[in-house]
């Protein structure tokens with residue numbers, strides 16, 4: 464595990480002291496390694512090497528570890544939302560996501576992906592049986608906040624009266640989209656961003672060149688899962704660049720051209736949550752550039768466009784653009800009309816003539 468020392472210690476403490484909760488809730492922004500941590504914890508629980516287990520880790524070589532790693536262990540069940548299966552590297556995190564502070568397509572209202580009640584019922588039938596090989600049955604739900612309400616209500620029964628051998632590991636961005644009763648039944652484990660130096664080390668360990676590792680660490684803003692995925696799959700970086708390029712393009716465009724851009728983008732509603740998350744990052748970076756906080760800017764590849772926006776527009780305008788972008792993301796989450804939301808948003812962004820003076 465890279466980073467997340469406090470979270471790892473907390474889970475290890477449960478393992479070594481035997482004070483395991485029946486349910487854990489790993490919380491943190493997208494792509495910071497929640498799924499990786501959940502699976503590592505599951506592996507430690509299913510490891511057959513008692514010495515390793517007593518030390519709070521997995522041996523990594525026993526049959527239990529190997530099966531847990533490739534998810535074929537009969538006592539391990541990993542539940543991912545439907546519709547997320549085709550996304551990159553579920554071993555790292557359920558989806559590619561945007562390395563920005565907020566926004567995702569997985570929330571309930573937009574429900575691009577969902578965990579359905581049939582999945583939970585199926586899981587409960589499974590949990591009614593005692594473990595086959597290990598001392599426990601372990602369940603990992605990688606995006607608990609993608610459970611629809613029926614599924615979450617069904618799961619509550621298990622959280623309220625879990626079989627003695629069951630251990631559930633839920634992961635979610637935050638508690639906002641979970642029922643309070645779900646949250647209260649779980650031991651919460653908060654994960655934060657990983658320091659750049661650790662992201663760089665992790666990438667170099669995986670064979671990434673140092674300069675590229677430094678660049679990816681910067682772009683990732685501490686989302687280590689994103690950095691590792693991006694190192695493996697160049698199309699992630701490409702899509703990110705394309706998404707960000709829309710901002711300077713729209714800023715240079717007339718009102719009529721902005722409406723055309725909105726119309727174009729609205730044809731792909733599935734990518735809009737990520738797109739708007741990237742855009743929020745762009746505006747945040749523009750504000751940081753204007754404040755002279757270059758070291759905090761994530762999108763170093765956008766620096767020319769960011770400097771231009773920072774010099775042409777007032778702080779108030781930049782902040783308003785960030786707020787409007789966030790609001791559009793919220794509206795889309797609540798199923799607003801994509802084209803209308805984008806039109807309103809792009810027209811609200813500052814115009815070229817509306818500068819500092």
Ligand SMILES: [Zn+2]
Pocket residue numbers: 509510511512515521522523524525526527528529
């Ligand atoms: Zn093992």
